[in-house]
Amino acid sequence: MQSYDYLIVGGGMVADAAARGIRELDESGTIGILSADVDEPYTRPALTKKLWTDPDFTWDQVPLGTADDTGAEIRLRTTVTAIDRDGRTVEDKAGGRFGYRRLLLATGSRPHEVDAPDSDRVLFFRSADDYRRLRELAAEGERIVVVGGGYIGAELAAALVQNGVGVDLVFPSTTLGDGTFPPPLAERYQRLFRDAGVRLVPDRRVEEVVTDASADGLEVVLDDGSRLRGDAVVLGLGVSPVTDLAEQSGLAVDDGVVVDAFLATTDDAIWAAGDIASYPDRLLGRTRVEHVDNAQEMGRAAGRSMAGSSEAYRHTPYFYSQVFxxxxxxxxxxxxxxxxxxxxxxxxxxxxxxxxxxxxxxxxxxxxxxxxxxxxxxxxxxxxxxxxxxxxxxxxxxx
Structure with a gap:
């Protein structure tokens, strides 16, 4: 059994920031990162933004270089299924066990799904692997149906139409962005998409995705019975925090893994950070944030806390989007x-x-x-x- 001074479950931007935070205070402690992903930690916002719109931003700028910069040992395609808090070990899906002195849960979020065929032309968009596949689909197909009017759906619709792909954007509200912006600004936001050529389908929810009669395309079945055909379907329907491990191991969970101002859970050997962490924000009260600024700042703070820092996490994160x-x-x-x-x-x-x-x-x-x-x-x-x-x-x- 391999044991680490610091073990991180999750391989996203939080893991990268945490490893760097640890190294600020501990130059030699061993760091292990167990990731279910197929890629080492990378900058996630680029998947829906700069990789599509900035010709000077290339794929080699996406990886964060975590292992080289921190010495962390990263194990990919490793899904942790259980925590033994008494024995201070975790177990993965293949039966492997890993010991820890201090453990960070950074399991992130999983995308919401609808009924859909098992097809590589249907993407519940989340990962770098999804980005690579969507690039292939965008090059092959003429029209892609994007479902969801939030950050992911809107940014992908903008990215695709700017790369010459016909786009239908399905969203449940009357005006794109009206769940975030006041009416005049929502109208301004929606106009950006319409003027760029995105075909907007408001006031509609998706019931399911099916293969069409010719089997060379897909159909999105809407809640009014109508159907939209596309060469591919990409869904950005929001996410839910992955708190299964914390719940199963008896840690406090309430709309996220409950942590204190130092990002420690109810077990003094376990921390949590990123999308899954419900923390006390000095301005917002207890909250949970699913954005990159929080992932980076909270990850670093969690790493420092694990390595002995007595500084509370006092950063109130911002969030952002960029289209057209x-x-x-x-x-x-x-x-x-x-x-x-x-x-x-x-x-x-x-x-x-x-x-x-x-x-x-x-x-x-x-x-x-x-x-x-x-x-x-x-x-x-x-x-x-x-x-x-x-x-x-x-x-x-x-x-």
Whole structure:
């Protein structure tokens, strides 16, 4: 049985950041990473963004170089199925056992699925392997149906249409983005896709995906009985945190693995970070965040904590998306059902620059959206920390 000073279950960006955090305080402790993926840790946002739109960004820039930079031993295609907390070991699907002194759970999320044939032309998009296959499908086919109007679905629809592929984008809301943006901004967001040639299919949910009569394509069956044909179907229907291991081993789980300010679980030899971690944020309260900034910052903090740091995790993460040259960033809660204050701050080559404050019943901001406004996430965090309720003051906070 191989044993490690630090064992990380999960092989994503959290694992990379955690290994680097460990090395900041411990130069020689052994690090093991058990990953179910077929690739070593890589930069995930590139899979739906820069790899499609930036010709200077190539595949060799995607791997993070975790093993070379930290000395971590990475075992791919390794799915951990059980934790023995008393014996401080984990067991994988093949029956292998690995010992640990300190363990980090960084198992990430799994994509939501619908009924679909077992076909390499149906992708529940999540991994670098999915990206490689979608590239092949985009080169082979004329039309791809994208399902889901969130980050993954919208970014993939934009990526595909900019690479000459016909795209149908199916989403359940009336206007693309109306679950995030106030109505005028949602209309602006939707117009980006329509003007680029994406065929929008609003107010529809997918019941199932089936092979068509000729068996050389696929059909997406919608909830009104209508069907869309495509050479391939890619689904971005959201994700759920992979908390099975924590639950089975008796750790506290409540909308994620419950951790304290140092990212430790209810077992003092086990930490959790990334998508699965429910942590106490100093601005947002207890929360769970599924975005890259949190993966990187929390992963590093968890690694440092495992290696003996007494620093609490105090970073409030931001999240972002970028389509058709427009980038938006946000901190906090984006709920268009809240009272919103929309502030236009000028124009640039990408269009209007806009700040949106999402306010609770007292008028205090609980979320800040930055549309084409660069280098302002720290200012947005300060707004949430100070929570001014005066509208005139808010209007002048972020220029």
């Amino acid at each position: 040259g427009v980038r938006w960033e946000a901190v906090g809660t984006l709920d268009p059902d809240l009272d919103t204050l929309v502030v236009e701050t000028g124009d640039d080559e990408s269009g209007p620059r806009t700040v949106v404050y999402y306010r609770d019943e007292t008028g205090a901001p609980v979320g800040v959206l930055l549309w084409n406004v660069a280098d302002a996430t720290d200012a947005a965090r300060l707004v949430l920390a100070e929570a001014p309720t005066d509208e005139a003051e808010l209007r002048g906070r972020i220029a």
